Amino acid sequence: MNTQDKVLLLGAGGMLGAAVFEVATQRYEHVLATDIDVNEPWLVYQDFRDLFSLKKLFDEFAPTVVFHLGALTDLEYCEQNPEDSWATNALGPENTALLAESRGITMVYVSTAGIFGGEQEFYADFDMPLPTSHYAKSKYYGECFVERKMSKYFIFRAGWMMGGGPKKDKKFVNKIFKQIQGGAKELFVVADKLGTPTYTKDFANGMFRVLETGHYGLYNQVCGGSCSRLDVAKEFVRLLGLEDDVKVTEVGSDYWKEEYFAPRPYSEKLVNMKLEWRGINYMRDWKVCLAEYAQNFREILGSRQ
Numbered sequence: 530m531n532t533q534d535k536v537l538l539l540g541a542g543g544m545l546g547a548a549v550f551e552v553a554t555q556r557y558e559h560v561l562a563t564d565i566d567v568n569e570p571w572l573v574y575q576d577f578r579d580l581f582s583l584k585k586l587f588d589e590f591a592p593t594v595v596f597h598l599g600a601l602t603d604l605e606y607c608e609q610n611p612e613d614s615w616a617t618n619a620l621g622p623e624n625t626a627l628l629a630e631s632r633g634i635t636m637v638y639v640s641t642a643g644i645f646g647g648e649q650e651f652y653a654d655f656d657m658p659l660p661t662s663h664y665a666k667s668k669y670y671g672e673c674f675v676e677r678k679m680s681k682y683f684i685f686r687a688g689w690m691m692g693g694g695p696k697k698d699k700k701f702v703n704k705i706f707k708q709i710q711g712g713a714k715e716l717f718v719v720a721d722k723l724g725t726p727t728y729t730k731d732f733a734n735g736m737f738r739v740l741e742t743g744h745y746g747l748y749n750q751v752c753g754g755s756c757s758r759l760d761v762a763k764e765f766v767r768l769l770g771l772e773d774d775v776k777v778t779e780v781g782s783d784y785w786k787e788e789y790f791a792p793r794p795y796s797e798k799l800v801n802m803k804l805e806w807r808g809i810n811y812m813r814d815w816k817v818c819l820a821e822y823a824q825n826f827r828e829i830l831g832s833r834q
């Protein structure tokens with residue numbers, strides 16, 4: 530990679546895309562960011578399910594590296610809309626891989642810790658996936674296609690993503706924040722789901738630094754440490770300075786079974802074994818990252834007082 534490389538981002542309008550775009554434009558002169566949700570002035574429309582128009586984009590922009598970031602990430606939506614889930618999360622990366630491979634360019638695919646589903650507590654890069662939901666199965670299909678068909682690829686598996694701020698974060702931290710903003714004085718949070726938070730800024734930075742080593746392959750890439758959802762909620766409330774105002778009550782997954790009905794593994798904790806072995810693990814501890822991330826939310830609460 531050099532500064533003249535042409536970087537194409539697909540599905541860059543979401544929580545991870547914001548961080549990837551920032552790092553990409555700091556490191557490279559030619560960056561084209563796309564999504565079906567054109568929510569930023571720096572985004573252009575591209576649906577990666579549409580092979581014909583995607584090919585046209587590849588012909589016109591002539592990328593030297595392509596990041597396939599986009600997906601449908603709402604597990605319940607995927608469970609209820611399996612066709613959409615497979616068309617987006619499986620066919621999408623397949624389209625990108627076909628075009629990238631035929632041009633001999635590098636593809637970066639983002640996968641998920643959710644592909645695991647066994648009895649283990651920790652999963653290293655070499656452990657055998659056991660996806661249980663439509664989301665996890667379709668994401669795993671994407672991994673398999675990229676691995677089997679491509680010669681120059683990176684697959685990075687993320688854990689519980691946190692990033693994008695109040696505007697873009699669709700996941701746990703912002704869900705907690707919205708409850709607090711709505712006046713909740715008690716939060717009911719599960720302690721029987723374990724994982725590894727993954728800060729989008731560290732993840733994006735790590736992807737580019739690993740990419741630039743040329744050490745192709747599949748990598749777990751999550752923050753240091755691990756925790757339960759309850760631990761994240763308690764730490765977040767503490768960082769907001771609200772531990773005396775908002776009670777965090779432990780519940781089991783059954784409590785939320787109506788809302789969160791898609792199958793989820795008991796533990797999706799990842800270990801960055803390959804990154805560690807190769808001396809290229811750039812991820813910080815999740816508590817350090819959450820402290821940095823929480824500032825975005827503290828500012829909002831502060832400005833309302």
Ligand SMILES: NC(=O)c1ccc[n+]([C@@H]2O[C@H](COP(=O)([O-])OP(=O)(O)OC[C@H]3O[C@@H](n4cnc5c(N)ncnc54)[C@H](OP(=O)(O)O)[C@@H]3O)[C@@H](O)[C@H]2O)c1
Nearest residue numbers: 540542543544545564565566576577598599600641687690
């Ligand atoms: N969020 C997590 O906790 C998590 C954890 C592990 C791995 N990951 C993976 O990380 C990657 C980034 O996820 P994220 O957290 O940034 O999710 P996100 O915030 O939902 O962003 C994904 C973006 O992809 C777009 N997209 C969906 N279908 C598309 C299509 N056909 N063509 C182009 N763009 C499309 C989405 O648009 P719409 O909003 O209109 O659908 C959205 O803007 C995904 O591959 C995801 O599987 C996420």
